[in-house]
Amino acid sequence: MAATERIWTAGLVIIGDEILSGRTQDKNIGQIALWLNLQGIRLAEVRVVGDTVAAIVEAVNALRARNDYLFTTGGIGPTHDDITVDAIAEAVGVPVAVHPTARAALERYYATRGGVTEARLRMARVPEGADLIENRMSGAPGIRWGNIFIMAGVPHITAMMLDALSGSIEGGKPLLSETVGCWVAESEVADLLAATEKGHPGCQIGSYPFFREGKVGANFVIRSTERAVLESCRDDLAARLIAAGRTPVPGGI
């Protein structure tokens, strides 16, 4: 069953010169990855591109062609460097249109804040045929066009948009994980790890070394969509570490 199971994947395009210049530390990759896991969708690839239409179009079309879903963050505000909507409309080959619900939401939001200007109205522009993703934080909604999800760049606004989407996107079984830690140099147990992974089809084992309290150690993260397979691999790894004279730490260090 596990071998033939449908795996749902997503691509992510992070849009913004501020990430590529190092000015801003990205936080959206991590939070979108974790949220996707909960929906039973795997983040398969991420691209970070600058604020140019050509770069966005190329990344969007490459990633949407080979994933079930595509997410973008950044570039949906009111200023001249916010070009995500135009780029995605170009990528999918539709014109840009003003969404009446988004316009109404902006009119409500700005009624006591100076009214809707032409710049603000930019935030109601969507690729034609799009639906809106609720944004309880500010006037500008997120946008869904087919399997493309256009989110904010500001992480806490993106978090609320993800919350609004939770449970509404089809996925498969979530990828589960178990961690076993050990105070050991990973190079000393490399063969043991490889043999354990090989002995448990459907599991991947990642090795994440660290240097802490003056000692080297590593956390071994086992991933699988099947609870029973995952636990069997975890227990086998612990037993092999004990047989090699090591002390496994359940749950990781």
Place this chain on the structure above:
Amino acid sequence: MAATERIWTAGLVIIGDEILSGRTQDKNIGQIALWLNLQGIRLAEVRVVGDTVAAIVEAVNALRARNDYLFTTGGIGPTHDDITVDAIAEAVGVPVAVHPTARAALERYYATRGGVTEARLRMARVPEGADLIENRMSGAPGIRWGNIFIMAGVPHITAMMLDALSGSIEGGKPLLSETVGCWVAESEVADLLAATEKGHPGCQIGSYPFFREGKVGANFVIRSTERAVLESCRDDLAARLIAAGRTPVPGGI
């Protein structure tokens, strides 16, 4: 002069299932971006890919074809999931070879730590023809193959490898930046920003809104390789904000 100046660019491939699963928050994009700026090189595009040879090969070949330099992070340790060297050798079409200097360094490092095992010797493997990048932190060096720089995944080890490379890679003029802050909704000054950018060729203005102390504000970051052009744009932006009844905050908020 500025218009015809050679711009040096780099691509970056972040390799690791742990980033795509959300387990680990990436810190290498930011630190490599900032370091590249100091070398006069712009980070033009980043891809994050999982631990599979095909994904690494595709990303490496796409980004090295259109940038002066390519950097990778992750996957150079001793365990079965460390496949970066094999993937890059495949991407550039050379065999994998054991580098004698890397082998000697590992033998010295592990002389008092149990000796060099087959797993540890994996860390001396390089795409044939490569040079080493010093790693004063642990036994495994970074690798330079032509214009490809293969770095560690652990951020503080990557930091030391970058330090070892500083000043050794040709670049152009560093991209300079100046920031002007303002307690204003960016949508209220969007036209002003666009007009300012248009009036100063060679400058880009990014607008980064925030919500703090119960108020909205934004930082406007101006970027240029030319100090004089940059400062003229900054002063013009401040003057336009004042003319619009706003108070610019030099250096940002």
